[in-house]
Amino acid sequence: GAGVSQSPSNKVTEKGKDVELRCDPISGHTALYWYRQSLGQGLEFLIYFQGNSAPDKSGLPSDRFSAERTGGSVSTLTIQRTQQEDSAVYLCASSRNRGGDADTQYFGPGTRLTVL
Amino acid sequence: AQSVTQLGSHVSVSEGALVLLRCNYSSSVPPYLFWYVQYPNQGLQLLLKYTSAATLVKGINGFEAEFKKSETSFHLTKPSAHMSDAAEYFCAVSDTGRRALTFGSGTRLQVQP
Numbered sequence: 001g002a003g004v005s006q007s008p009s010n011k012v013t014e015k016g017k018d019v020e021l022r023c024d025p026i027s028g029h030t031a032l033y034w035y036r037q038s039l040g041q042g043l044e045f046l047i048y049f050q051g052n053s054a055p056d057k058s059g060l061p062s063d064r065f066s067a068e069r070t071g072g073s074v075s076t077l078t079i080q081r082t083q084q085e086d087s088a089v090y091l092c093a094s095s096r097n098r099g100g101d102a103d104t105q106y107f108g109p110g111t112r113l114t115v116l
Numbered sequence: 117a118q119s120v121t122q123l124g125s126h127v128s129v130s131e132g133a134l135v136l137l138r139c140n141y142s143s144s145v146p147p148y149l150f151w152y153v154q155y156p157n158q159g160l161q162l163l164l165k166y167t168s169a170a171t172l173v174k175g176i177n178g179f180e181a182e183f184k185k186s187e188t189s190f191h192l193t194k195p196s197a198h199m200s201d202a203a204e205y206f207c208a209v210s211d212t213g214r215r216a217l218t219f220g221s222g223t224r225l226q227v228q229p
Contacts, residue, residue, distance in 0.1 A: 103165065
């Protein structure tokens, strides 16, 4: 079946602009995660959605970062007033809530964000 | 709090040689442990996982890893390296209380002909 998809695959923006990154999880997966991969910081957790529960935002680096998940499916990560240090690959992952595979996260191909 | 340490940011082996990528973890509760592989310009692909069943875990592409609680280790091995194994490998930990993955810094594997 279809995997996790992310769009756009690449995004170049100017410092100070807002950007939106989209993630479509695997159908039926109730958990959705955002991670950031950068040269300096490696792979970092950003935010986690599980069904209708309040999201775990503990990994968001600043209040310029926010995310929402509409209808328990598609998620959008928004970065306001982008800075050069926001340049990174943003990865989305999804997983089931229960069953033998519930602990396995499946990753999308990522969105490469470049802030000029 | 959880943490993962991967010893060796770069490992180079000859084709056909043993691959050994090291991972040590820290977790205050029984962990779930994972190895992911990332090929250039691609996302992360799961190689294998440990979730408190058998301590020797077999994954895809001939890789396996052994969970050793006494050593807090989860090293990844493959008996014979192939050129197609060249990639970056990440060890990660989670648990029932914190589903989000904590990743190691990654090890880039180079396979020489």
